[in-house]
Amino acid sequence: MEASATTTAGGGRSALERSPLSRLPDQLTQWGLSALAVLLLLLIAYFFVRLIGKSELAFSHFGINFIFGNNWNPAAANGVGFFNALPLLVGTLVTSAIALLIGVPVAVATALFLTELCPRRARGPLGMLVDLLAAVPSVVYGLWGVFVLAPKLQGFEKWIANTFSFIPFIGGAADQVNASGNYFIAGLILAIMILPIVSAISREVLRTVPPEHKEAALALGATRWEMIRMAVLPYARPGVTGGAMLGLGRALGETIAVVLVIGDSDTLGKHIFDQGYTLAAVIANEFGEAANQPLHSSALFAAGLVLFVLTLIVNAVARWFVTRGTRGIRGAGTGGAMPGGAVAVGVEE
Amino acid sequence: MSAGKITLDTLPSISGRRRNVDRAMRGLMWAAITIALIPLVLVVYYLIHKGVGQWKGSFFTTDPNGNFFGNHGGIRSALLGSLELIGIASAIAIPVGIGVALYLTEYGKDSAFANAVRYFVDVMTGVPSIVFGLFIYITLVISNVGGSSFAGWKGAVAVTLLMLPIVIRSAEVVLLLVPNSLREAALALGAPRWRVITRVVLPTSLSGLVTGSLLAIARGMGETAPLLFTVSYTMNLTGNPNTLMNSLPVQIYNDIHSPEAAVQARAWGAALTLVALVLILNLIARAFSRRSRMT
Numbered sequence: 001m002e003a004s005a006t007t008t009a010g011g012g013r014s015a016l017e018r019s020p021l022s023r024l025p026d027q028l029t030q031w032g033l034s035a036l037a038v039l040l041l042l043l044i045a046y047f048f049v050r051l052i053g054k055s056e057l058a059f060s061h062f063g064i065n066f067i068f069g070n071n072w073n074p075a076a077a078n079g080v081g082f083f084n085a086l087p088l089l090v091g092t093l094v095t096s097a098i099a100l101l102i103g104v105p106v107a108v109a110t111a112l113f114l115t116e117l118c119p120r121r122a123r124g125p126l127g128m129l130v131d132l133l134a135a136v137p138s139v140v141y142g143l144w145g146v147f148v149l150a151p152k153l154q155g156f157e158k159w160i161a162n163t164f165s166f167i168p169f170i171g172g173a174a175d176q177v178n179a180s181g182n183y184f185i186a187g188l189i190l191a192i193m194i195l196p197i198v199s200a201i202s203r204e205v206l207r208t209v210p211p212e213h214k215e216a217a218l219a220l221g222a223t224r225w226e227m228i229r230m231a232v233l234p235y236a237r238p239g240v241t242g243g244a245m246l247g248l249g250r251a252l253g254e255t256i257a258v259v260l261v262i263g264d265s266d267t268l269g270k271h272i273f274d275q276g277y278t279l280a281a282v283i284a285n286e287f288g289e290a291a292n293q294p295l296h297s298s299a300l301f302a303a304g305l306v307l308f309v310l311t312l313i314v315n316a317v318a319r320w321f322v323t324r325g326t327r328g329i330r331g332a333g334t335g336g337a338m339p340g341g342a343v344a345v346g347v348e349e
Numbered sequence: 350m351s352a353g354k355i356t357l358d359t360l361p362s363i364s365g366r367r368r369n370v371d372r373a374m375r376g377l378m379w380a381a382i383t384i385a386l387i388p389l390v391l392v393v394y395y396l397i398h399k400g401v402g403q404w405k406g407s408f409f410t411t412d413p414n415g416n417f418f419g420n421h422g423g424i425r426s427a428l429l430g431s432l433e434l435i436g437i438a439s440a441i442a443i444p445v446g447i448g449v450a451l452y453l454t455e456y457g458k459d460s461a462f463a464n465a466v467r468y469f470v471d472v473m474t475g476v477p478s479i480v481f482g483l484f485i486y487i488t489l490v491i492s493n494v495g496g497s498s499f500a501g502w503k504g505a506v507a508v509t510l511l512m513l514p515i516v517i518r519s520a521e522v523v524l525l526l527v528p529n530s531l532r533e534a535a536l537a538l539g540a541p542r543w544r545v546i547t548r549v550v551l552p553t554s555l556s557g558l559v560t561g562s563l564l565a566i567a568r569g570m571g572e573t574a575p576l577l578f579t580v581s582y583t584m585n586l587t588g589n590p591n592t593l594m595n596s597l598p599v600q601i602y603n604d605i606h607s608p609e610a611a612v613q614a615r616a617w618g619a620a621l622t623l624v625a626l627v628l629i630l631n632l633i634a635r636a637f638s639r640r641s642r643m644t
Contacts, residue, residue: 018541029543033452036445037466040513044469047484054487109381117378126382128635133389135631137571139598140620143605144392147613192388199385223363223371246475253477255574256598260605280479284577304483308476315475319468 048308055302057294058083066302072266072277074286074296083299085306087268091183091276092307095258096251098187098272103194103251104244110195111202111240116228127203134196142260145189150181150261157184157273169271177273181263184272189257194247201246201322205239206232242321249314253307255280279307396621403618413584413600413615421612424619426586427600430501431623433588434580434596435570437505438512442569443562445509446516453517454524455546467521473514481510482575490579501587501594504580508572512565519561523554556637563634567627573598597623 059066062084069084076082114127157177164170209232217227233240263275264285277285283300290296363371408423416422449466457463485507490498497503527550535545551558576599583593597619604616 023541025543026541029546030456033448033456036448037452037457037462040445040449041466041469044473047488050487051480051483106381106384109378110385113378113382117375118382126386129389130382130385132628132631133385135567135571135627136389136392137573137598137623137627139571139573139601140392140396140624143601143616143620144395146605148391148395195385221363223367225371225374226367228374249475253475253479255477255479256602280477280574283479283483284574287578301483301487304480308480311475311477311480312472315472318475319471 051301051305051308055298055305057298058302061295061298066299067306070268072282074266074289074293080293080295081299083296083302085279085299085303087266088277088279088282088303089306090268091262092252092278092280092310094183094269094272094276095186095190095262095278096248098184099190099194099251100244100248101191102188103191103247104198106191107195107198107243107247108202108240110199111206112228112232114199114203115206116224116232130196130199132196133192134200138193138254138257141189141193142257145185145257145261146181149189150179150185153185153188154179157182161271161273170273176271178263178275181261181275182273183262183269183276186258186262186276186278187272189261190251190254193254193257194250197250198240198243198247201243202236202240205236205243205322208239209235238321238324242318242324245314245318245321249311249318252314253280253311255284259284279303279310283307393624396617396624399614399617400621401618403614404621408618412586413595413604415584417609421609421615422584424597424600424615424622426584426595427597427619428622429586429588430595431570431597433590434501434505434508434576434594435566437502437590438508438569439562439566441505442509442512442516442565446513446562446565447520447558449513449517450520450524451546451550453521455542455550470514470517473510474518477574478511478572479574479578481507482578484510485575486578495591497591499579499581499593501580501590501592504576504594504596505590507575507579508569511572511575512569515565515568516561519564520554520558523557523561524550526557527553560634560638563630563637567630567634570630571598571623571627573602577602 062069065084067084067089068086070086071082071084072087074081074083110130114123114130118126154177161170161177213231213235214227217231218224222230258278259281262277262281264281265275265277266282269276283303286296287300290300407420409428410425411420411423412426413422413424414420449470453463453466457466485503488494489503489506490500495502531549531553532545535549536542540548576596580596580599581593582599582603583595585595587594601616601619601623604612604619607613607616
């Protein structure tokens with residue numbers, strides 16, 4: 001390292017170089033900090049292996065049907081239960097899709113407003129308020145969702161189900177809108193929860209659009225919106241996509257807020273106002289009763305494994321998009337851009 | 350500001366259709382920020398509306414009890430339990446997190462291993478909190494590590510895992526902001542690396558490190574899912590982290606499931622307490638981050 005530069009040609013120690021003993025604390029710091037980092041990686045790997053081991057029973061028992069079979073029934077007549085997780089997987093995907101459909105457009109528009117339209121003085125406070133949405137704990141969203149949002153929105157849901165009755169999976173079931181919770185309410189709560197994440201990352205990405213591009217568009221006579229559409233959005237697309245996917249990762253794994261408003265039903269719902277379950281919600285709910293049943297608890301671990309792998313894939317792709325988004329910026333010479341993903345940290349958790 | 354204000358006679362005026370589209374899209378953006386803030390306003394409104402009435406007399410000084418009739422008790426054990434859990438978790442997560450961040454900025458830099466660590470820390474950020482709960486349940490709870498099955502410190506470890514990536518990534522960003530000229534000046538004066546770290550790098554970035562740590566604490570404080578699998582629930586007050594403990598999120602979660610209106614009302618009071626704590630932490634964090642930006 002640096003020390004070698006001061007070694008004399010003869011191989012002896014120069015007057016400037018420290019004695020081996022006084023270099024010890026330095027080495028200790030380096031080794032200690034490196035060991036910490038290694039330990040962290042080993043820990044993640046260890047957890048992953050243990051989780052696979054614990055879920056093996058369920059996978060060997062049901063095979064690939066554990067994921068694609070449509071029958072989750074802990075109280076099945078065979079005494080040990082029947083665990084095919086398709087209803088849960090579909091619930092997870094449907095609620096997350098609803099969350100993205102509602103949350104992402106609002107989040108991106110919010111970010112555009114805060115970077116392009118908002119009076120400069122109001123940007124800080126308004127941005128902070130949006131960020132504060134991420135500070136509310138999920139159990140509080142669940143409390144609010146189950147006691148306030150779900151009852152108050154019932155009329156609205158029935159109206160949608162009636163009005164859009166021609167759309168499959170949405171309409172024609174006004175009388176079947178489930179009061180105790182359903183996919184739609186869960187998706188709506190998730191939309192609120194991912195909004196600050198997607199908005200914060202989009203803001204970070206939008207802020208890096210070179211002003212020259214915007215000024216050029218305006219100078220050519222573009223209106224404010226045309227400038228956004230032609231100069232800002234194309235430049236920011238990869239980063240915003242990555243932000244939306246990080247939001248998706250969050251929505252897939254959210255547990256407590258969802259379990260309170262999803263309706264807790266093992267069977268696959270027929271439409272978005274039907275009650276259902278998600279992977280995370282079923283783990284939280286059936287965990288207690290499963291403790292003494294090897295197959296049931298293994299099935300829950302397997303559900304956790306599926307969830308884990310799902311979020312890993314989504315997050316890996318998201319990171320790739322976000323880094324691609326920010327790498328372009330570094331190339332453009334803005335310098336000092338945050339390493340990909342770091343933008344997310346402040347708000348994400 | 351806007352292009353429309355520069356009215357040179359030579360410029361053709363913007364056609365009506367383009368102007369209307371522009372107005373409509375601006376209107377949509379205004380609508381979006383309004384929609385985005387409605388949930389925050391509503392949540393805070395209902396928390397105060399339903400929660401503040403609970404903040405009376407014995408709410409903070411009695412433990413919840415299982416009584417079906419009469420007084421259901423307050424949230425003392427939940428509040429103190431939460432503080433103890435987050436205290437243990439912070440005591441592990443903050444030093445370890447800043448340590449890993451120091452490794453990344455001072456030693457690892459752009460090496461392949463450092464980038465692998467960065468990647469896996471990012472991966473950890475995306476892992477659902479319930480999965481961390483399962484990890485700890487599998488490794489610590491069912492094997493009865495430490496002679497207990499469910500225990501407070503195991504929940505604290507799960508929360509630590511959640512906080513670590515937040516601390517690491519925010520600390521790394523802040524440590525990178527320390528000008529290299531400061532490090533080089535100290536090294537040129539003959540200071541060894543560890544002294545550069547403790548006397549130059551850390552003090553310079555202190556307020557930023559505090560911000561990241563406080564945000565991580567605020568985040569860890571509100572987590573429910575990992576605690577369900579690791580700490581479980583008890584109504585009694587206990588200071589011993591090797592036994593079942595109570596915590597605010599789990600208390601709220603359990604109270605929601607009660608059929609008793611008075612117990613559900615306690616959930617609102619407890620939720621208001623939790624949100625107040627988290628918001629205060631967030632505001633302090635933001636105050637620190639403003640200070641770090643000024644220096």
